[in-house]
Amino acid sequence: MSETVVRATEADEPLKKLKQKMDNEQQQASTKKPSQALAIFNLLLIIVLTVAIAAAAYWLWPQWQNMQQQSADTQQLQQRISAQAQQQQNTEQQILNTLSQNQNAQTRQLEQQLTVVERQLNLAQQQVATELQVQIQALRQQVQTKDSAPPRHWLLAETEYLLQLAAKKVWLEYDFATAIALLNTAQEKLIKLEDPSLVLVRQAITEDIEQLSQLSSLDLTQVHLQLQQARKSTLTLPLKQQQTEINTVTKPEVTLKQWRQTLDYYWQQTWRNLFIVRSAVPEDYFSLTNEQQLMLRTSLSQQLLLAQLAALEHNNAVYSEAIQQADNQLQRYFDPAAIAVQQLQQQLQQLLKLDVSRAQPKALRSLGQMQQYQQQLEESGL
Template sequence: MADSQDKLTPSDEAKLAALEKQLAIEKTASPSAKKEQAATANKRVEKPATKPAEILADQTSYKSSKSTTSSAPRKSTTGSKGKTGVLWFFTLVNLLVLVAIIGAGYWTWLQWQAQNQQQSDILAAQQASMSQQQKNIEQSIASNQLAKGDLEQQNQALQSSISSLVEQLQLTSAEVQTNQRNLADVSGRRPADWLLAEADYLVRMAGRKLWLEHDVKTAIMMLQSADSRLQDLDDSSLLPLRARLAEDLQTLQQLNQVSTSSIALALGAMLKQVDNLPLAFFKKPEDKTVDEAVTESIVDWRANLAHNWNEFTKNFFSVERVTTDIKPFMSEQQQWLSKEQLKFALMQAQVAVLQENSTLYQQSLQIAFGLLIESFDTEKDMVVQFTDSLSNLQLTDFERTYPEQFKVAPLLRDIIEQRLNSRFVNGNN
């Protein structure tokens, strides 16, 4: 019985091994307990032949020491684990709050960057449109200057031609005065020769009206008056002269009878109406004023917040529904420039019609039509009537082909010279 009680059963040995493993895992045990455990283990290994009573005593002391040593560390381990869990919980909460703050700041920064990029894009687009408008204005000014230079050259050419025609008129006047003096010398001898000289004068004046003033009707009337003077002479030898005169009258009557001065006067009247024509542009809407004012009362914090938000966002973007066709905006300088361009085109057409230059006349009217369609409101009645009048003037044909000279003029001059020479010869004889 004693031997059986002194010896350890396999179950007890297994329990001891489990306890030793648990003590090894738990590192919170004190160094004295570790030393006692090591000493106990050494005794158990080195002295297997110890008495059963000693083994039981050692076992009992081991259990008591184990119970005392294991109970204290367990309490400290449980307290430290509770504190560590709370610390980890607060650390995790702080970390999540920090991550949320960083995410909100990053999102706010992205929104700020997007707004700045949008504003910079809008400013770049506005600057590009303003630079394009400035280029267009500069190009139109340059084209106007070129057209002005061409018009000045044409005016110089016209003045030179007028000066040459004036010189020719002076020469013609000198010849007429010479003929008048010659006729005065033979006055009283053949009174009928005055009618012949008067017919020559009328033919010369008809030529001046035709080639200088392009007045076809007056030229025809003067040639008819010259024919009546020749008819009053009742001289059969002057029949070939009257036949040439009839051919000249037929040539003038077949010319275009449209008065270029009437067209020029009509264009001049339309020039005065340009300033009253409505332009095609929309007015910029006025800024809507907010009646609500910011108050210092705490009760009105919502209204103050809404007012401040509207004031903050009104310069960034604005949305407004448009139900009509959007027309291009025109500044005051562009309005003035559009009207001046139309006036310049009409003035150029007026000069062309006075010069009877049909090509330049049609080009100028085409430019005027383009300006009306591009810059003026074609839906207004005033613009429509102005366009119709311009169309009627464009369809008016005033092109003429004048004869180089009257066929009767050289023949009439030869007859007058022959009669004067015959009078001088008879006078000398």
Template structure:
């Protein structure tokens, strides 16, 4: 209790006294002496004010502490956001640096390409100028030809015709077309009215004469004729035995019952007349050909005609004649010579056998090489570059 009193006294001593309270106290002290009840009430009021002040101080302290915490939290949040923003900016800066480096490399590559392109353009311009100069020179040479170019073309055309005649002769064995092409080549050279081409025209005339002396038989026509004959073999009649047809009996049996006497007599005569039959044949007996033998005869004839066809295309006259002779022998032996079909077939085979399919072609044209040399000399004289200037 003494401690409480001391504390109260200390608290009373700590409570500040205002001027009004001091005056009231002074007035009360001067007016009347203080009673114990008034002192006790005064102490209670002093304690309530003290607690109020302490509570306000505590609240103020808590508010300050909360404000400080909020400030520190906001400060840390701002710092983290600022750090994140700095990191993002740093990453963007690195991306921009890499992009800048790439763009610089591309710019260098573009500059290099530009330099190479400029160099290529300069080369092309130089080549274009060179080609332009060559074109102008060629035009000048063409203008200075003084009508000689058509003559060169006539010689080139004659050379082409002679070459075509050689191809027709050696590849297709077409003598008539080769002669026609050589004649056309001679006409082209004749249009030149140039005495320098007379030796070549002489050689062309010799080539034409040599081809005209060859056998003019058409091997293609012979081969086609043989193909037509081959298609007819299956329809040719063979020389085989044919059973004669039986003659109809004179006495016919009727179906009427009333004619029984005539029917009986007809049957009796039929039995007695055909009981013994004698036939007289004075020609030599030939064996009957089976179906296999008939097929074999036709195939043998086809083989001989196909062999003759191959020999005709290959200019083998001996084999051609031998095959046709064998075909003729087969026709006379195995086929019905008396029939009109066989007679016509034999005439065609004999007509083909009269042809000579042998033919010796020349190894080269005498006029081809001199004509080519003449063309090259003319071209070289005009352009100065040989045949490559065409």
């Protein structure tokens, strides 16, 4: 019986080993299933991420290249605009220098012309003075040769000389006031004679006095001095100024995340350099450089100098135009609130009303009548 039990036990031993082996395999299979599923999930996740990264790169890379290209184009455009602005500034500076040199040359030329005119006037005055001295000497000689003549002839000779002197004052010096005084003196001497035969001469003297009284005698020396003083004041007159402030935009940091802000910044900078937008101001307000201020002062002084020359030459059209141009420049470019500017403007308005053209009087009849009367006396032997 014991042998039977032993044999049964030995016969069951392979079954137990096979069952144990199957149990082990089942346990191993149960442990392998979760690990394989995790590996497959990881593999799928990697594949999905790879595909997503590839798709994102395929979509974003052209945009990144486009943004880089636009940024490079913007920088090139900004460099070209800066170069053009610098070139334009250099050109404007050359133009300003050329205009300044031309204005200086014109000013020197006008000053030389003024000097020549003044010299001519001085020479003319000296010639007139010399002629008057010669005539006075001749009159003295005539008086000395007629010492025995009655006082009537002396008065007639003095009257004729006064009439000659009045005619020269009118035609050579255009000094109407002195000519009127000389005619009045001659009239008084004829009144002392109480001679009815002199009525035609006295009537001609009266007509000449009335004619000259109607002509306005302008003091050109006073006009010249006023314009010269106005030229000196142009160096200190205050100009209009208007300073404008331009808003600046801070440059953003160039990063991939802020590419829109960066592109917008360069776009705004490009258009801001081309067109500067600011608040509207009156058209007469300017922001002037030192060269431009000097040009404005020189231009105003040049117009006043031209008015001086025109006044000395009795050219009323050029004189009025120069004064009007100077007044326009004064109103447009200089500060109207300054007292000096207001005073100069009032002075220019007064000078503009003057007529510097030379008056053209009619020929004096008194001298001819007096000479005709003297000839009649010589013919009659009186």
